[in-house]
Amino acid sequence: MKMKRNILTVATLVVAFIFSGSSAVAQDFALWPVPDEAAAVENPVAPTKESLQSGKSLFDLQCKACHGESGKGDGLIKSADLTTPEFLAQTDGAIHYKIHQGRGVMPSFSTLPDEQLWDLVNYVRSLSMVRDSADLKDATVSIYFNDADGQRELTAKVEETNAEGQVVPVAGMKVNFAVKTHFEVGFLPIVAATDHYTNDNGTVTVAFDDTLIGDAKGVLHVVASIEDMDYAPAQVTEAVEWGKPNPEDYWTDRRALWKNNEYVPLWLLISFTVSALGIWLIIGYVALLARKIKLEGDRYENDVNT
Ligand code: HEC
The missing domain is CATH 1.20.5 (Single alpha-helices involved in coiled-coils or other helix-helix interfaces)
Structure with a gap:
């Protein structure tokens, strides 16, 4: 389902990109009428940290390309500024309606669960608040590999230095696990299905997928990154020989002409x-x-x- 969504978004982006040349002239969008009953719908989701966090994750994935990191409409495709006073003057119900319906280049997000739409409304509303990167806290993340009883597990530990200068665990921090792909540019998310948050000890443990294919020696580069609105982004990469050896590790070794004639x-x-x-x-x-x-x-x- 999620995959399908992503494909849809990419397809929309491509189509939109092709047509953006013609629409770039008209930078301001016509008034977007919202039915009274839609505008009157109350937002059932409080703008808690969890809601904003979820909204940010969704926004970064589905909206940022067009609306830009800051929501000013300065993404790849010219789109509406979500930080103007005129925008903020409308009701949550109206914003919800627009995200749900879509119009023109703006795709409809009606397939998202309603709660996620409200998370988006909450997050979009928070975009105009000045968020100074200097206010962000710093945390470090480290990875541990445990291989007891043949059950491979990955543990990430998140810590920060408190006001007293002590290193303390950070609880409730969202951690994403991924492996670096061969091209070193992309990340392949692993154990992606659910969100993972650190416990009171600042750790989160997930089962490791044994079917991943590594390099010629089976080495995988595992990445753990943290995602939290109050913290600066941080990640760590560790190599582990937990992948299946790839005899056809074409991209890393064999391709290099200068490396070794026997591979050519x-x-x-x-x-x-x-x-x-x-x-x-x-x-x-x-x-x-x-x-x-x-x-x-x-x-x-x-x-x-x-
Ligand atoms: C393909 C580019 C694209 C993507 C992806 C996209 N938007 Fe938009 N969005 C637009 C454009 C273009 C408009 C202006 C549409 C119009 O007014 O005809 C718009 C308008 C809006 C509006 C109404 C603005 C107003 O002035 O009332 C909201 C709210 C909005 N987008 C939120 C989102 C959210 C949330 C997401 C992600 C879930 C998203 N958009 C994804 C291009 C995009």
Whole structure:
């Protein structure tokens, strides 16, 4: 379901991107009427930290590309500014209605659970409040691997330094687990299905997926990152030999031409050598011709002089 949503969002983005050239001219959007009964709906979800946190996660995933990190409508696609006084003047019900319905480039999010829509309303409303990054607290995250009784588990521990200078655990912190993909640019979320929060000891433990494929030696780079509105982003990466060895670890080792000839496919070696030789032959031939021209010129000069 979530996957389908993401695909839909990406598809919308692509389509929107194609048409953004024509719509960029009209930067302000026409008034968006909301039925009275929709505008009158009361927000049943209080803007608690949990609600705002959930709203932020959703926003970063589904809305940020268009509306921008700060919600000013300065994302990839020109969209509505969600921080203006005019925007904030409308009721929660009206904002909910617009997210639910969508209009034009703005997709409909009617498939999201209603509670998540209200989380979004709460978060969007909080966007205009100045959030100074200097106010963010710092926490560190570390990963531990436990392999007792053949049950592989991953534990993340989140700690911070309190006012007295002591290192103390942080409870209730959302932790995301992922492995780095081969290209080192993407993260493949693992144990993603549910949210994981640290307990009173500042730790959260999850079962490890044994089916992940690592590099040639089975090494996986596991990433744990924290997600909390009051804390600056932090993450840690640790290597562990818990993946299935990948004999075809093409991307990391084999592809490098300069690394080791034994990894280079024969066809590549031959075609490379042939084309390199060919280029040098041409260069040599041109040099030869140049010399010939010069000799001819010298001879001509001699003939004229004598
Ligand atoms: C593909 C780009 C795109 C995405 C993704 C997107 N929006 Fe929008 N959004 C727009 C555009 C464009 C408008 C202006 C639409 C109009 O007025 O015709 C808009 C308008 C809005 C409005 C109404 C603004 C107003 O002035 O009343 C709200 C609220 C809103 N978006 C919230 C969200 C939320 C929340 C999400 C994520 C769940 C989201 N949008 C995702 C492009 C996008």
